[in-house]
Each structure stands twice: as C-alpha cells, then as structure tokens.
Amino acid sequence: MLGGLERLEYRGYDSAGIAVVTSDPEKLAMAKKAGKLTNLAKVLAESPLPDGTAAIGHTRWATHGGPTDSNAHPHLAAGGRIAIIHNGIIENYHSLRTELMEQGVEFQSETDTEAAGHLLASFVDKGQTLAQAMRSTALRLEGAFTLLAIDAREPHTVVGTRRNSPLVVGLGDGENFLGSDVVAFIEYTRTALELDQDEIVEITPEGVTVTTLTGAVVEREPFEVTWDASAAQKGGFATFMDKEIHDQPAAVADTLRGRLDDHGRLKLDEGTIPEALLAAVDKIIVVACGTAAYAGMVAKYAVEHWTRIPVEVELAHEFRYRDPILTARTLVVAMSQSGETMDTIMAIRHAKQQGSPVAAIVNVQGSTIAREADAVLYTRAGPEIAVASTKAFLAQISAAYLLGIYLAELRGNKFADEIASLLRDLDEMPSKIQRVLDTAEPLRDLARDMASEKTVLFLGRHVGYPVALEGALKLKELAYIHAEGFAAGELKHGPIALIEEGQPVFIVLPSPRGREVLHSKVISNIQEVRARGARTVVIAEEGDEAAAQFADHLVTVPQTPTLLMPLVTVVPLQIFAHELATAKGYDVDQPRNLAKSVTVE
Numbered sequence: 001m002l003g004g005l006e007r008l009e010y011r012g013y014d015s016a017g018i019a020v021v022t023s024d025p026e027k028l029a030m031a032k033k034a035g036k037l038t039n040l041a042k043v044l045a046e047s048p049l050p051d052g053t054a055a056i057g058h059t060r061w062a063t064h065g066g067p068t069d070s071n072a073h074p075h076l077a078a079g080g081r082i083a084i085i086h087n088g089i090i091e092n093y094h095s096l097r098t099e100l101m102e103q104g105v106e107f108q109s110e111t112d113t114e115a116a117g118h119l120l121a122s123f124v125d126k127g128q129t130l131a132q133a134m135r136s137t138a139l140r141l142e143g144a145f146t147l148l149a150i151d152a153r154e155p156h157t158v159v160g161t162r163r164n165s166p167l168v169v170g171l172g173d174g175e176n177f178l179g180s181d182v183v184a185f186i187e188y189t190r191t192a193l194e195l196d197q198d199e200i201v202e203i204t205p206e207g208v209t210v211t212t213l214t215g216a217v218v219e220r221e222p223f224e225v226t227w228d229a230s231a232a233q234k235g236g237f238a239t240f241m242d243k244e245i246h247d248q249p250a251a252v253a254d255t256l257r258g259r260l261d262d263h264g265r266l267k268l269d270e271g272t273i274p275e276a277l278l279a280a281v282d283k284i285i286v287v288a289c290g291t292a293a294y295a296g297m298v299a300k301y302a303v304e305h306w307t308r309i310p311v312e313v314e315l316a317h318e319f320r321y322r323d324p325i326l327t328a329r330t331l332v333v334a335m336s337q338s339g340e341t342m343d344t345i346m347a348i349r350h351a352k353q354q355g356s357p358v359a360a361i362v363n364v365q366g367s368t369i370a371r372e373a374d375a376v377l378y379t380r381a382g383p384e385i386a387v388a389s390t391k392a393f394l395a396q397i398s399a400a401y402l403l404g405i406y407l408a409e410l411r412g413n414k415f416a417d418e419i420a421s422l423l424r425d426l427d428e429m430p431s432k433i434q435r436v437l438d439t440a441e442p443l444r445d446l447a448r449d450m451a452s453e454k455t456v457l458f459l460g461r462h463v464g465y466p467v468a469l470e471g472a473l474k475l476k477e478l479a480y481i482h483a484e485g486f487a488a489g490e491l492k493h494g495p496i497a498l499i500e501e502g503q504p505v506f507i508v509l510p511s512p513r514g515r516e517v518l519h520s521k522v523i524s525n526i527q528e529v530r531a532r533g534a535r536t537v538v539i540a541e542e543g544d545e546a547a548a549q550f551a552d553h554l555v556t557v558p559q560t561p562t563l564l565m566p567l568v569t570v571v572p573l574q575i576f577a578h579e580l581a582t583a584k585g586y587d588v589d590q591p592r593n594l595a596k597s598v599t600v601e
C-alpha cells in the first residue's frame, strides 16, 4: 500500500493515512499522520498495521481543514467500523454536517469528507450493503468527489464512486485495485478499467462490479496501460524531476513517432473529429493551465503560422466565465498532462455545451479529459511524477506541432515538400534536446552561484516569450524565488524599472537565421538591461556571434528553426531551477503548497 501511495504522493502530500480490514468485524485498523508520506511510514515502522483482507490509503492536498493528523484521511464512521477516503470538494458538506450533527453524530475533523463517511454509515445502519450505501450517499452529494470506503463487516470489499474526480480500476489476478491514477497499481497490473461519472464500483479479490446510480450493471472493456512500472521510478536519479528532464528526448521522440500516415494525415489515438469539420474550422482556442497553457502559447505561434487559422490561448479557469464566442467551427483544444485538471475539464464541458468540437492533448490514458473530448492525441511522455512539469511540456508542444502540420496539410496551407521538411526538422529535435542535456554542467554551477538571489527575470520574444514565462514559473514553484517572465519588448513599458546593478536577467534569444529583425530586437533588449546593470544569462543558438558579446553567461543550444526552438531553449531553464532549488535544500519533487493534479476549481 505504501508503494502505491508513494507513486500517488505527487497528487498531494499534506498528510497520509491507511485503513485496513482485519479479522475484527467491529473495528478497522488505521494509521494516519500529517506531513509527507515518510511521516506515516515512520509511524508504521514503529507500530505496523496488522495484515488484512482489504485496505484503503490516501495522500491529501488540504481543502477543508488544515493539514493535521485529525484532518488526514481515512475518516472513520460507525464507531470505527467504516472508513472513507476522498478527493475533491463536497460542496453541500455544511448542510450535511448540520443534519448529521442534529442526529447526534460527533465529528472528529474539519473536513468535508467526514460528512460523507457518516452519511454512508447511516445508510449501512439502515441495512444497505456498502455498495448500496455508496450509491445512496452519492445521490445526496454535490460537488466533485472520488470516494472509497471499507466496512469491517464486508471484509473482502472496497467500494468507490466518482463525480468530476478520477478513479481507475486495476484488474489483477486474484486481487483488484482502485486508484486515482494507473501508477497506483502498475506494479501489479497493467489491465485497467475506466469509470464514468456517477458510477459505483465494488471490488473483491474475485471480481469487479460497476453499476450506475440507479443500480444498472455496466459492462465495459478493459484497456492496457502502455506505461511500465519502471517508468514511475527514479531510475538512478536523485529526483523524479531530474529523471524526467532527462526523459525529454525520449518523450518527444515517442510523441512524434508513427503519428502521420504516408499522406501526412494525423492518426488520432481516440475518437474522431470529421475532416470536413476540421477543414472548416475558423478559430482554435487552446484551454489549459500553468505550464500546459505556456505550451498552448507556443502552439499559437506555430499553428497560426502554418495554417493561418486564428488561435487563442485561454487559461481554462478564465474561459467559461467570460462568455467566450464559440461556434461549431471553433475547435477547442484542451492541453493537460494529467487530464484531470478541474479548470480544464470545466472549460471543455462548457465548449461542448456550446456545440464546439473538442480535441485533447493529454498524457494520462483513461483520464477525464481524454474520455470527454471528441478526439484525443496522447502525449507519450510516460508518467510525470515530479510536481513541476517538464517532459509533459515538451511532449505537449510536440503534439501541438503535429496537430498544426496536420491542419496545414488538410487545408492545403502547405505544399507536400514543406510538410516533409517540417517533419524532418521535428525528427531532429530529440537528439538536439539530448545535446542540451549533455552540455548542461556550467548551468548547474551558475544555479548554485545564484542560490541567494531574491529576484530573477526572464525575457523572450515570439516563441521565446512563453519559454520565459515557463522559466519564471519553474523558479517560483521550485526555489520559492520571485521570478517574472516578460515579453522582451514590454520591458520598456514599465518592468525595466526593476533593473538595478547585478539583477539576474535570463534572455531567450531567437535564431538569427531567417529571423534577423526579431533577433536584433532582442539583442537591443539585452543591451537595454545591461546598460542598467543587469547580469545577463543569454540562451542562444550555437554560432550566434552577437549573443556572446552581450552575455555575462552564455548558454548555447543547437541550431533550430525558430518555431521549434522552445523544445531546446526551455531545457536549460528547467535545469537551472532544479539545481538552484536543490542548492537551497528544497524538495524539488514536492514543492510546498502544490499538488500535481489540481482537481478542484
């Protein structure tokens, strides 16, 4: 159980707990502890839980109630006979809590989850089985939830349900599993079953039963998980993030591999959007959050240039609240590593309600966004465990390039030889990324040297702008340093006032080849900050003579066509943030206050 929780810890690490059904029909065994999973592991090392017949475990990202021992999951009900764990937010928990307290229930925590536990127990008390009680409970709940429960009197059963939060079933041999993500059980089985909204699942060692809220039995085909268990291990690296940074050449190569047929037609992984509809699309809106939204910004530059279709990029949490203009000819593209980001899920639901087709670029198979989109192009980055997104970012950009090339081909925006040339350029990217990784050592020294800096600025133009934003985000989330990314041309409109003697400024310089004007504008921006005392770190193409003159520190990347440059220019910024955070002694895989999948709005 601890191994599975360890692989899921990226989802939340405020506290953790496990409950086990033992031979006692009146009481479950349980241990839970605030803090990271290692705290729980210490408790268990001192007083191990007995072996049991069924168990549930949880790692938490606090919503209702702080990260304390008592707020940690599981939560007990029915005098310790029933235990429940929960992801998501139960929006009507307050009225449920009041109702239950009026019936004499005493609460032990400040969580919304505990109300669901006592409600479930009240149905079991009325003679319902655990599965029936879970159905009755789900019918009373509002909001987003994955719930799992065990009852000491049903010693071989775990029941679960989901609404707007993920839950996947792992089908083993004489054992079955439930997890928020397939990584929870890929050590034991790679055969998995998706669950739809509002389904109830009951697992025993012998079988799995899925039913709807009305009790109708659901038959569904299992799918094979393409990841293997070793992909969710550190593989000799000190951190998952470092391992995932080094996975990037493979992540990009795998995402690109075998994707276009002989005619340049894109092979989608799941679903379809009719070609006639794609040919008629008059606007694309990318909806995403955080790093995935920066991948969307890169996509905008490339897709607009190749297809001449206007592309908007919208933070998913802003999208549906501004009454966006959506028609049947608006292609909405959701980008998400996890496929479970609630803001992005809500954005695509809104788009579908308005009649717009939705394509998803997602990393996790069977995730909610993958299931709800009309068509899916999977990034093949493998499991990304570190909270900071790295290889998923590169894979998302690569998948977006494929989509852009496909649309350009379909709509006749590019000749066959131009498409072939773009594909050749893309094919060269994994080895170029590898070269950046192989030459990163001086950057690690620089990061250690800058460990005491209070502010770091990042500048870029064109596709270098989202790269600058991503460089700043990485530093903020890992090293807790104030960092800002700016469009380099914007500096003179205000932010240049921040520059003082010694201020570190990273500049992402576009290729001078074929983009002389763009290049020379950024060179001017470097001079402007240098003239005011900035210490410049310039990320430039190999052989860029001008860059060397204006850089206090020069980081070179292989020569690359401008639109593809983010795949190489972001890598030094990832390594810099990783190294600086490590030098400050921070846990780069699990930065404070964050969770990998943000499954609440």
Ligand code: M6R
Pocket: 289, 290, 291, 292, 335, 336, 337, 338, 339, 340, 341, 344, 387, 388, 389, 390, 473, 477, 596, 597, 598
């Ligand atoms: O799973 P998603 O790609 O939808 O996640 C979106 C963001 O929450 C995510 O990219 C976040 O910004 C990363 N922690 C950044 O490193």
